[in-house]
Amino acid sequence: GAVVSQHPSRVICKSGTSVKIECRSLDFQATTMFWYRQFPKQSLMLMATSNEGSKATYEQGVEKDKFLINHASLTLSTLTVTSAHPEDSSFYICSARNGMYQETQYFGPGTRLLVL
Amino acid sequence: DQQVKQNSPSLSVQEGRISILNCDYTNSMFDYFLWYKKYPAEGPTFLISISSIKDKNEDGRFTVFLNKSAKHLSLHIVPSQPGDSAVYFCAASARGAGKLIFGQGTTLQVKP
Numbered sequence: 001g002a003v004v005s006q007h008p009s010r011v012i013c014k015s016g017t018s019v020k021i022e023c024r025s026l027d028f029q030a031t032t033m034f035w036y037r038q039f040p041k042q043s044l045m046l047m048a049t050s051n052e053g054s055k056a057t058y059e060q061g062v063e064k065d066k067f068l069i070n071h072a073s074l075t076l077s078t079l080t081v082t083s084a085h086p087e088d089s090s091f092y093i094c095s096a097r098n099g100m101y102q103e104t105q106y107f108g109p110g111t112r113l114l115v116l
Numbered sequence: 117d118q119q120v121k122q123n124s125p126s127l128s129v130q131e132g133r134i135s136i137l138n139c140d141y142t143n144s145m146f147d148y149f150l151w152y153k154k155y156p157a158e159g160p161t162f163l164i165s166i167s168s169i170k171d172k173n174e175d176g177r178f179t180v181f182l183n184k185s186a187k188h189l190s191l192h193i194v195p196s197q198p199g200d201s202a203v204y205f206c207a208a209s210a211r212g213a214g215k216l217i218f219g220q221g222t223t224l225q226v227k228p
Contacts, residue, residue, distance in 0.1 A: 004159070032214060043205065043218045044160070093159045103148040103209050105216055107159035 003027050004096050006108035013084055014116055021079045021111045023094030029074035030096035034105060035067070038091045050077045084115040119143045120208050122219035129226050135193040137222050139206035142187065146208040150216065151180060151191045154203045163204075164191070196226045 003026040013019050023033055031052050036044040048069050049057045056069035066088075068080040077096075081088050091112055095105035121140045129135045137151075147168040152160035166173040166180045166189070173180050179192040193200055203223050207216040 002162075006159070034215065043220045046215055046217075049215060091157070095159075097214075103211065103216075104150060104162055104165055106162060107152070110157065110159045112157060 002098050002104075002106040004030075004094065004106050004108040006094055006111050008111060009109060010112045010114075012114045012116065015085050016083055019081045019084055019113060021081075021092055021094075021113075023077045023079070023096070023108050025075045025096045025098075025106075028096075028098045030077075030098065031074060032097045033071060033077040034095045034097075035069060035077070035079050036093045036095065038093060038110075044093065047079075081113065084113070086115045089113055089115045117142075118220075119146075120206060120217045120219040122204075122206060122222045124222050125220070126223040126225070129196045129224065131198055131226055131228050132195045135191075135196045135200065135224055135226065137191040137193075137204050137206075137224065139189050139191075139219050140187060141189075141208050143208070143210065143217075144187070145210040145213075146217075147211050148209045149180070149182060149189050150207045150209075151178075152205045152207060153200075154205060154221070156203075160205060193224075196224075198226050198228050200224060200226050 005024045007022045033050045035047045047062045050069045050071040052071045058064045071077040093110040095107040150165040151163045154160040164175050164178045182189045203221045205221045206219045
């Protein structure tokens with residue numbers, strides 16, 4: 001159990017376009033999902049916490065207008081990178097918690113974004 | 117401020133021997149700790165966790181030890197297998213805070 005999927009797995013786009021990444025919990029309901037970013041050979045950096053039915057909580061330094069997060073249902077959160085630029089190229093990973101009081105997060109497979 | 121630190125960027129172990137990965141933390145509010153395994157271009161896979169009310173948790177070949185006074189935890193893998201070769205991240209959370217703080221990762225190589 002506790003399977004999380006992400007789509008797409010890879011995306012290449014032109015500078016200035018917007019890209020949407022989907023994160024789904026397949027076999028459980030996730031009241032909270034998280035979005036991370038990983039640069040090469042670095043750790044995972046939390047970008048924002050997404051709560052179903054409410055606004056996302058962004059970490060310091062993360063532009064909320066740049067990285068739009070929507071958590072419309074208990075199984076789906078989306079991250080939209082708006083007006084993407086080459087510096088937004090990265091590996092984006094989502095995770096989900098199986099319950100409000102569960103600390104363990106289960107991660108999706110990640111999405112590789114390349115902005116040309 | 118790196119609240120969770122993995123000071124060894126890499127570790128090489130012979131197949132069949134024990135792998136010991138270490139992690140230190142600074143925030144005394146952390147009360148739940150996790151280890152994840154990650155392959156390149158994939159998401160982390162949950163391995164094992166431990167609550168601060170325990171000092172040891174075991175699951176098959178994986179054992180996590182927690183020393184609260186030293187603010188130190190370790191992951192023991194025994195016996196190590198070539199398939200264990202990956203990057204291992206430790207993570208910590210303060211109950212109620214919801215978010216995980218990750219260490220920098222340790223790359224484990226298990227040689228046949």
